[in-house]
Amino acid sequence: AQSVTQPDIHITVSEGASLELRCNYSYGATPYLFWYVQSPGQGLQLLLKYFSGDTLVQGIKGFEAEFKRSQSSFNLRKPSVHWSDAAEYFCAVGAGGFKTIFGAGTRLFVKA
Amino acid sequence: DSGVTQTPKHLITATGQRVTLRCSPRSGDLSVYWYQQSLDQGLQFLIQYYNGEERAKGNILERFSAQQFPDLHSELNLSSLELGDSALYFCASSLQREEQFFGPGTRLTVL
8 A cells, every 4th residue: 555654753953954854655656756844834835746757856945855766765855954944844655546645744843 | 825725714613513615726727635634633635626526535524525616616515513623624736746736724623
């Protein structure tokens, strides 16, 4: 069955430090992969997506993610975190037929 | 601004009541999705419509129903409300490839 695992419920990083949020998926075919961000009380905003091609994808707000088929992973990275990046981040996989499966989310805290 | 609109923004009602949440998708998007987000359940997919027809069903209760109209807007009807139905309800729309654009949500409080 298709699934998405975000192993970290929450992560705390210092402002200016690098960030990596982990995401593992289970899907039989080549997946469509997404990262979304949700600020408190807001809807989800698409950060980046992977459909095919270059396995390193760039997104908005300085985020990038790398698709690693061998590890079934799609980790999100940012070289230098800003306080405004504090939010909840969701990894998602497109499971075919317009169905998308979301992970449980990772809440990012940024300390000064 | 994603281009997806949802009304109302907040809704407070009592147990046993019925409410209707409305969603207007982005211009040109044919698919509409409904999600429920609560602290204990996380983001749960409820149902999806494509060009007026139900396409996929998730963890949607029998007390809940939805429809998509010819102008592509959608409504989610929640009836016989219980305290546990209190949550954020999101609508999202897409044109292709499962890339979804989310609305700002409707916060439902059942007292």
